[in-house]
Amino acid sequence: MPKILTDDDIADFRAELCRVATERFAKHGYDGVTMRQLADVLGCSPKTPYRYFKDKADILATVRAAAYGRFADVLEAAAASSTDPAERSRRVGRSYIEFALANPAAYRIMFDLNVPEAMNHPELRREAARARQFITRQAEDLARAGLIVADPQIVGWAMWAGVHGLVVLKLAGLMREGPDFDVLHHNMMRLIFDGARVRPSAAAMPATGRAKR
Template sequence: MPKILTDDDIADFRAELCRVATERFAKYGYDGVTMRQLADELGCSPKTPYRYFQDKADILATVRAAAFGRFADALEAAAASSADPAERSSRVGRAYIDFALANPAAYRIMFDLNVPESMNHAELRRESARARQFITRQAEDLSRAGLIEADPQVVGWSMWAAVHGLVVLKLAGLLREGPDFDVLHKTMMRLIVEGARTKHAPVSERRKPAAEQAPMKN
């Protein structure tokens, strides 16, 4: 007679399946993981995972949603820890890095996988949106406080691109011969903020070089 699973049994199996899936997706990519491999890792029948998830894409969307949720929790806690815009921005940036370095598999499945479109997954859509709002929020706060003059959307995305690139280099082991990681991070952020203290005109409004200007009429 089959064992009757309790709610705790179901939750425990789902959690273990998600843990294994997170590690394998991060290591092998979406196409390098199969449902059979996940079942073998868990020591269960190949059909068992289908009792808990629709398919491989559903598993990936679920583990990505969980990763984004934990990531957003970390950023929200950092943002709530200070009322000063500059200090808050610094703490959110530090929380971003701390999460990424402490959870490399989760970070990779959030940002570094070529995955099928899965934003119709309600939980993933909600949690990723919650995390993404921090991309520009800190720069918007700096702008309102008069600490930067440049477009806060552009500044926010520039900060995100810079930190993401730094994290990826660190996780790939490519910074061993470079400057100290924290020094590099602080210098990078300082350069962005200092550059953002000047309001830059959109490219279309900038004066063209003399060689590109229309010739003057006699």
Template sequence: MPRYLTDKDIADFRAELCRVATERFARYGYDGVTMRQLAEALGCSPKTPYRYFRDKADILSTVRAQAFARFAETLEAAGASATSPIDRMRRVGGAYMRFAAEHPHAYRIMFEIDQPIDGSNADLARESDRAHRLITRQSEELAGAGLIDVDPELFGWSLWAASHGVVMLQKAGMLQHGPDQRALAEFLGMTMMRGAAKVKK
């Protein structure tokens, strides 16, 4: 007679499956991972993962949503104690760099996996938008304080692009003999701030 699974059993298995899937997707990409491989890594039958997720795409969407949620929580916590819009920008920027360094698998599946972020997975769409809105909100605060004179949404996206570029240079080993990545990211941010303060709409 099969053992009855409690809610905790189900939650624990899903969490472990997501942990293994995050690592595998980050290392091998979406096409390099199969449901059978995930089952083998978990020591269960090939059909077991299908009891918890529809398919491989569903697992990827779920782990990406979880990664974006942790990412947004990290940035929100960093900016919560800021004393000014510029201080918030610096704190959030520093947290961005730390998250990328400390959670490389999560960072990769957020930004290096080719999977559309659309309405097909509500959790993924919500959590990725949460991260975007946080960065845009910072720019709106800078504009509201008269510190930048450009479109705040474009400025927020530009800050994000600059931060991501620094992370990717670091991951590629290009900063090994260059500046510290956090120092470079802050330099870019402050240089963009000075430029945006002088531009007239």
């Protein structure tokens, strides 16, 4: 007689499947992973994963949503830890880096892997948006406090792009011969911040680079 699965049994299997999938997606990419491979690692029938997820895209969307959720929790805690906009921005930036370096598989899944139809996954959309707001909101707070005068949308995305680039270089092992990571991060943020304290003239901005207001 087949075992009757409890809610805990189902939750435990889904969690283990997601753990295995996270590691394999990060290592082999989306196309390099099959449902049969996941079943083999878990020691179950190739059909078993389909009892818990619609298909491989559903698994990827689920693990990406979980990664974004954990990421957003970390950023949210950092944002709530200070009322000073400049200090809050530094703490959010530091928490971003610490999460990424401590969770390289989750970070790669969040930003390097994507299946277009996966964004129809409601949980993934929600958690990705929640994380994104903490990343870019810091520049808006700096602008409201009068600490920067440049377009906060441009500044926020520039800060995000800069930190993401550093993290990718670090995770790829390409910074061994370069400057110290923390020194480079500090100076990159200082350069962006210093530039953001000067409002660029409209005439100096390329038309395609002007932010929509």
